[in-house]
Amino acid sequence: MHEELLPIGKMAELNRISVPTLRLYDEKGLLKPRYTDPQTGYRYYSIDQNARLDMIAYMKELGMSLAQIARVLQKEAISLIEELLAQKNEQIHQQMRQLKAQHDAVERAILSIERYRKSPATGTFSLEYIDRRYAWGIPCAANFYADDVHSYEAELRELRRRLEENGFAQIHSYNIGTTIAQADFEAGRFVAGRIFIFTGRREAGAGQIVESGMYACVYLDNYDDEIHYARLLLDWCARSGYRIAGDYICEVMTGFNVFDSDPRSMFLRLQVPVTFQK
Amino acid sequence: MHEELLPIGKMAELNRISVPTLRLYDEKGLLKPRYTDPQTGYRYYSIDQNARLDMIAYMKELGMSLAQIARVLQKEAISLIEELLAQKNEQIHQQMRQLKAQHDAVERAILSIERYRKSPATGTFSLEYIDRRYAWGIPCAANFYADDVHSYEAELRELRRRLEENGFAQIHSYNIGTTIAQADFEAGRFVAGRIFIFTGRREAGAGQIVESGMYACVYLDNYDDEIHYARLLLDWCARSGYRIAGDYICEVMTGFNVFDSDPRSMFLRLQVPVTFQK
């Protein structure tokens, strides 16, 4: 049987694939040319070898790596493909979940930037209705108000660690909050209570609810000023006749605290729930 | 201000990141150590630099490349992030569509293999009800029954090309079919009509419907035997009193036509719609 053989360029052109790619497939054992000239090393392919090339393309579409494909093709077993397909299916579901989470993170980030743009000036006091929120966090092991910044960093790291342990992904896209217990705050004692993230939806396990209601708030853009402004907030509540109704929260509203040259890249909202004397 | 500095190992450990990664970030300008000893080259980081590391992790979660991240961090502009987020959102939607298509392809493949396993032996004739199917294809430019295998390959390539032009992805995961016009088939003339894929759902444009109904079928596992078995199918219909009611179709039911050692890896179903004399 006189078989017509194609040089590598023709083969590549027919299959709309590059010549180096064909050479790679040869090298990796995915597709050996039907005949290789021992003198010149020229590769010659048979026309019916592009069925195999189709198969390779197909497996690539399925997201298999070249190494996996090579194994399947060497074993020549469909059962192997079946196994891989089942794996692949699981992997795709995984990827979908991940992509969904990523999408949520992007949406949160866009919202967050928008909010940042429209945020009031530093030191602005306001009375706001805040909807119910969900949180996931841990008690603080040390009081970072009394200690230095290392202490806060340590709490943050611990929170991150615990979040990862509990399967939170895209951790960085959530707002972080810290609390001071109502009694401490009212007495002017700065004692760190909990550190947590706002999760956006109810979480199982250690998740908690931050109730909706009216909050006395003040915005600022520097961590170092927290205590100062928290005191002012307390004063403001007292002067305005608002009664503290719950724990104080310091909410980090953007994580874009990275640009040294931009003083407003950090953005905090100090807040405390209040009721009104009748 | 006496700032506490951390050597690279501590910094890596605190941020649960590898030492070479930190060095890479230094090199790429993502995060320069606060101080580098000019004598020894030792890198020393400040504790407040892990905010920046957080930011990097965040942007990575968003799927940004290190180069993109470096640009953002160098420009120190949130507007740049905003832009990237918008892009990213679009990209995620794209990826979701792609993943969905991949998932469909995997499902089709699993179904296809299952069907292959349960397929009857070569040469088995059967009368089957086949549901309505959808197809997308083109007329054959040449008659590959009269020509050699090159001709068929050429048709196939042309179909592929047109499919890609028309935005079909995961082309390889669809079953391929070829037709012979009813009149030709009844007269025993093997003249290629159309070549197409079964798309699984209605397609706009050049899509066509293959009507549901009873089909006389025969299964085989070798391209070369098509004409032989197609004749037998015609005979079988005549003997059984079935009247041909439409175009003949040769359906390639698996694309796993790659394993030379496995004679059943190719799997065809020849079929022709029939009605019954009353």
Next chain:
DNA sequence: TGGAAACTCTCATCCAAGTGGAGAGTTTGC
């Protein structure tokens, strides 16, 4: 049959985002 054009070969390098190792130098603790 000669010569030029087109083709092919091998080998090397590059991409991203690291991982891992070798060999040499440095810091830290006892």
Next chain:
DNA sequence: GCAAACTCTCCACTTGGATGAGAGTTTCCA
């Protein structure tokens, strides 16, 4: 003062190719 732990730079390796250099081969046309 010494050893352990740490860090440095440089290098190679990973995927799935792209791209190029320099040399050799085939094909076509005159």
